[in-house]
Amino acid sequence: MAIPAGRWRPRTSLAPTLLLGGLLARVVAAAETPERAYNLTWKSTNFKTILEWEPKPTNYAYKVLISSGSKDWTSKCFSKTDTECDLTDEIVKDVHQTYVAKVLSVPLNGTHFAGDLPYTNSPEFIPYKQTKLGQPRIQSFERVGTILNVTVENSPTAIRRNGTFVSLREVFGKDLSYILHYWRATSTGKKTAKTNTDEFLVDVDKGDYYCFSVEALIPSRNENQRSPQSATECMTQGQGVFRETFFIVGAVVFVAIIFIIILSLSLYNRRKGRGRNGKNAPLHGV
Numbered sequence: 001m002a003i004p005a006g007r008w009r010p011r012t013s014l015a016p017t018l019l020l021g022g023l024l025a026r027v028v029a030a031a032e033t034p035e036r037a038y039n040l041t042w043k044s045t046n047f048k049t050i051l052e053w054e055p056k057p058t059n060y061a062y063k064v065l066i067s068s069g070s071k072d073w074t075s076k077c078f079s080k081t082d083t084e085c086d087l088t089d090e091i092v093k094d095v096h097q098t099y100v101a102k103v104l105s106v107p108l109n110g111t112h113f114a115g116d117l118p119y120t121n122s123p124e125f126i127p128y129k130q131t132k133l134g135q136p137r138i139q140s141f142e143r144v145g146t147i148l149n150v151t152v153e154n155s156p157t158a159i160r161r162n163g164t165f166v167s168l169r170e171v172f173g174k175d176l177s178y179i180l181h182y183w184r185a186t187s188t189g190k191k192t193a194k195t196n197t198d199e200f201l202v203d204v205d206k207g208d209y210y211c212f213s214v215e216a217l218i219p220s221r222n223e224n225q226r227s228p229q230s231a232t233e234c235m236t237q238g239q240g241v242f243r244e245t246f247f248i249v250g251a252v253v254f255v256a257i258i259f260i261i262i263l264s265l266s267l268y269n270r271r272k273g274r275g276r277n278g279k280n281a282p283l284h285g286v
């Protein structure tokens with residue numbers, strides 16, 4: 001009986017120490033085992049491309065590697081706080097390639113960490129097929145008679161060549177179309193026109209004001225086919241219905257102003273002349 005009792009004693013006195021040790025080990029392990037990244041998402045518009053993921057790191061850092069096809073991994077961002085990495089510079093090297101990125105979770109003071117770093121692969125990304133089309137802008141519009149001419153701004157992409165940004169049209173060529181939505185300011189019935197240049201020429205009624213907006217489109221795509229619509233532009237009096245009348249009224253006003261100026265100048269001169277005579281007369285009298 002004495003022996004079992006003796007065995008028991010050390011056990012009971014050791015228990016708190018073991019418990020504390022276990023807790024400590026767990027705390028250290030928690031601090032040193034980084035979490036694996038998840039929900040890796042490509043955010044890309046006009047080739048400006050950012051990889052995002054979760055969660056926010058606590059006491060570890062993320063490192064991103066990217067590769068295309070059989071090429072070696074290129075190391076990009078290293079951050080203790082960010083959950084995104086701008087990979088534009090890598091993907092613009094060849095927008096037709098298929099890219100994969102890897103997000104590694106790296107312990108700070110990694111010497112204490114044994115084993116492989118946790119990592120997650122991103123979905124594949126083909127810039128040419130998947131980058132979203134940015135919101136287009138209407139550069140100018142004019143109406144000549146019954147023809148409305150709308151020109152779309154040739155938006156720059158994030159691709160740089162010879163020090164300048166390559167335009168969307170230069171990258172996509174005839175794969176890129178624009179859709180014009182146009183309607184009378186007084187009604188809601190919309191019409192559409194399509195072009196694979198940057199210019200629309202559509203027939204409109206002479207007597208009406210029109211509003212319109214444009215949308216970029218790559219018909220050959222399965223996803224991210226359309227851009228958001230541009231801001232809406234509307235004709236104003238100067239650019240619209242009364243363009244000719246406006247010029248005539250302008251000419252008449254111009255002539256009238258010139259006439260008034262000449263008239264007031266001659267009146268002023270006559271008054272000045274009379275004033276001089278008036279002053280001189282008494283002097284001669286004295």
Ligand SMILES: *[C@@H]1O[C@H](CO)[C@@H](O)[C@H](O)[C@H]1NC(C)=O
Pocket residue numbers: 039054
């Ligand atoms: C991760 O993505 C999935 C779907 O892709 C979503 O249901 C989930 O809510 C996301 N997780 C977080 C924390 O946002």
Ligand SMILES: *[C@@H]1O[C@H](CO)[C@@H](O)[C@H](O)[C@H]1NC(C)=O
Pocket residue numbers: 108109
């Ligand atoms: C990592 O190690 C350096 C020096 O060895 C120390 O200054 C720093 O506080 C350590 N960082 C963490 C998070 O333990």
Ligand SMILES: *[C@@H]1O[C@H](CO)[C@@H](O)[C@H](O)[C@H]1NC(C)=O
Pocket residue numbers: 140142149150151199201
């Ligand atoms: C349409 O407008 C643009 C920009 O003002 C101009 O360059 C182009 O020549 C016009 N097209 C026609 C057919 O008038």
Ligand SMILES: *[C@@H]1O[C@H](CO)[C@@H](O)[C@H](O)[C@H]1NC(C)=O
Pocket residue numbers: 161162
């Ligand atoms: C840069 O410009 C030069 C001369 O204009 C041209 O020969 C070259 O092909 C251009 N490079 C690229 C990448 O467009």
